Amino acid sequence: MIPLLTADEMRAAERQAIEAWGIPSLVLQEHAALGALALIPRGEPVQVLAGPGNNGGDALALARLARLEGRDVAVWCPVPQPEWRGDAAHQARLWVGLGGGIGTSAAPADLMRTWRGWVVDGLFGLGTTRPLEGAAAAWVQALNASGLPVLALDLPSGLDPSCAEVPGVAVRATRTACFGAMKVCHGLMPAREACGEITVVPIPLDRSPEAAMHLLERPALTPRAWNAHKGSFGHVVIRAGSLGMSGAAVLASLGALRVGAGLVTVLTDPDVRAEIAAQVPEAMVRPWQGKVPPEADVLLVGPGGVAQVPDWEGPLVLDASALKEGEGKRWMDRPGTAITPHPGEFARLFGLPRPLLMDERLAQARQVSAGRPGVLLLKGAQSVLAGGACDELWINPTGHPGMATGGSGDLLAGMVAGFRAQGLPMREAVAAAAWFHGAAGDRLPGPGLVPRDLADQLPRLLRD
Template sequence: MAKLLRPEYLYTAAQVREIDRQAVELEGIPAGTLMARAGEATLALLRTLWPRARRPVAVCGSGNNGGDGYVLARRAKEAGLAPLVLAVGRPDQGAARAAFEACAQAGVEIRDFDRGVPDDADAIVDALLGTGLTRDVGGAHLAAIAAINRAARPVLAVDVPSGLNADTGGVMGAGVRADATMTFIGAKVGLYTGAGPELAGRIYLDDLDVPDAVYAATTPAARRIAFEWLATLFRPRARHGHKGDYGRVLVVGGGETMPGAARLCGEAACRAGAGLVTVAAHPSSVAAVAAARAELIVHGVAQPADLAPLVRAADVIAIGPGLGRDVWAQRLFGAVLDARRPLVVDADALNLLAAELQERADWILTPHPGEAARLLDCAAREVQADRMGATRALAGRFGGVVVLKGAGTLVAGNAKDPIALCDRGNPGMASGGMGDLLTGVLAGLAAQGMGLYEAACAGVWAHAAAGDDAARGGEAGLLASDLLPYLRARLHSLHVDGLPPSR
């Protein structure tokens, strides 16, 4: 039965095809049986989501995705509904051809797609392209996608919305905007990153009764960052603990006219549980930072020599928020790199790094797509077209841990750590200061002794989940500082036994 899930493991299309192949060849499950299960499960979901729909219109391609649609249409007819199939090509072999013939024999109305979806459609089933897409859509497929999007009817996508790259979350020229997606056997990475969350709507997974043993031979492409896993990384604080036990964070930033970013970063490190947080800022920014948050220790730093004693006292350094790119910033950036302390590198520090490429194991880099593009010497659209590939490339080039921010934030560490994906967060978080907040959270967790990869995963999740909590009052106008009380609550839920708030 389909479940609305946040699955732990995510797969590429090729990996799911391999699991499918093993189910057929090693477990003896006929391909037609898997297709029948897929079509029947999709119909069951459609009737659950839209129980009053009497005239479902399935837009079917010529491949196995279309075969699932033909099964659905036949079963809908047998259930007393009035389905219509709009065919973009006809299947000519295999299980899909058999599904087409059975659909026709059952008396389902099948038309060649010409211009659009009829006005009497109650719901649309997108069974056009599926996961096998390798180039931009065109011709009749492009016209069909446009017609589905124009129809203003509920849309249920089969496996993935047509036009969405199942591996990267990129849009292959155009994509169906679905209200829900029924995916099969394994959840595809592309549904959860890039354009995937916007196109897929609510995601449901049905394993089609493939035995668990079939999955054992395939290493998932990514792991979703889940509360249950993160909670194993945290322990309640000792009753006799003191501030020295919980780490010292140094924030280097707050250049001239930019005190706010460093203050947000420092406060987030405090809220993440760091014992002591110091901000090293330009002398002109000291008063603004100190006045905004009394718990921060603020030092004016005019030159690298002023930074030296602060660096020696730090367990982790966060550099970048409000740093700027002037001579002052460049000198401080060089001094921090020479200090050989674990780092969280963000904002302008990433732009400085792009001009002075280095590799090291003891840092977390936190680029958004534009900064990632500068680090990889490519265009931001190339990063967004293959976020998984870009994350791997950044980790390979710079070492350490990479956090590629955006819809479906990705975390990559060394080869033994799976790429982790965060499916929390919302568009309201596209506002100034959110990245500074995340940098402080990561530094605060790392300062308490957590490994950099684990700190990155936990910090990304807590930051995004807090953003969702804060957005309950509306996404537009959401401020970075609005997250702070929710951030503390989310991290607290990881420290104690019990369930997280509003899971």
């Protein structure tokens, strides 16, 4: 998985390298500047925007190194006579000592019409927590309107490194040289969109930074034994389907089967047993008689209008109608349980405002999952996985808006149950289902797909 650091987590990693390992902060800055300079095509002139803090220090170091390479370089600051701070003051002295000047302008748009080559954005970095104002905002707006290619140092100015949202005007970078490790803004939309092409530039840290948030990568699944049989891969039981909503039971069973569950039994309302059986001959379809069969390895409840959760002590996946108002804490306190709400269901489950922004989704997922054994998958663009007695948030990056269609969640719930039946711990089963579900959609870009299209992609995706 890919760690996504907050500003505080990145500062802690740098502080550890400086104070405990003994590497000077200027050495970190030189490594960052060298790595960033390598991302600008050779021979291109460079216009460097430098702010007064450490990000400006990175920019001034890059300007000096580019000048020493023989490039045409100019340095600019939105305000005259900036008060350089910390290492930036040292870098400014080096730049001026090399014969460099630092210009400014009250009309940045007019100035930028005379520029050629690349612009380096080193105005603001890790310390950004509020929207840009005044001269800084005017320079960023002019830069975005200029059409010039932009390399952002660590992150585009105007982004908060610890947030997914864009708080105001922000640089729209062509490329971003991300120093040391990706930050939250590099991994999550909509901030991610402002970063352009992201390259992680290594800097000398003595250990991998610790992060409370990670982006999912393709899960590593255990290869099957040569002599495996259907009993080796678990038995999924699905309590789903009612009159007018039999398709949800079909899709949930397909989800479990397509990720490799050995056996699937659908327990459905008697009125729809025959129509479900006709559509999924690979599953055993039986009328619900009030009891979960003892051979079940995992139980999925909810798709297709089934609200009542049977008595069952084993692994449990709840979706759709089984996610009843006010019952979120109950299920998050139950070990071996996964709930898969969309934002509206989530709000009803926990009595919270419906989360609309990504940062709200992250905060609320943390709030309801802290210290609890149940696993939450808050569905939507960039689904959020939390809980399972783990403090980390895992974010799923796969999928696209064309997957926003009825039945997609039923297929996903079946996939969760299918992976859990095969022996994955519940949190890992949810992660695998979310990632492969979205990855199946990524093979079919654009609108018009239906959940069966996703199911058909899964066997090939699992083999690749």
